[in-house]
Amino acid sequence: MILARPSHPCTPRTIIERPVARRGALIAWCAGGRVGSEALNIFQMYQRNGDRAGFWVRRNSWGSWSFAQVLTVQGRELGPLAGVGPYFNDDRGLNPIVEARIWYRGAVGVLEALSGPGTYAYVRIKAPADVLLAARGWGAVR
Secondary structure, three states: OOOOOOOOOOOOHEEEEEEOOOOOEEEEEEEEEOOOOOOOOOHHHHHOOOHHHHHOOEEOOOOOOOEEEEEEOOOEEEOOOOOOOOOOOOOOOOOEEEEEEEOOOOOEEEEEEOOOOOOOEEEEEEEEEEEHHHOOOOOOOO
């Protein structure tokens, strides 16, 4: 098993070993694993989540130590999106704003709009255990 370095924001319980195709090596992957294998944009993930925000994502350019929780899509936490999928563009042809709390490399979550929510650069992940524990007051996320 690969353990987190003491200075690293992830705790050993959130480190997951994943086999790598080359020479049977293992890599450490922090936080939640991928949920499903179908390519979806954020709006489609919202729909698949029962027209609800609150799900977790990782962008392919962030690396395994960064992740986000989608808080609102089109300003709503719950309910169907206005417009036509898969992009739900507004009258000006722009994608709706997706607000999320983003943890970059384990830092405390920052409230931001996700960039490129209509792209297929995000994957849905399981909720990271250390973040959930901190939210319940059982630990601290650095």
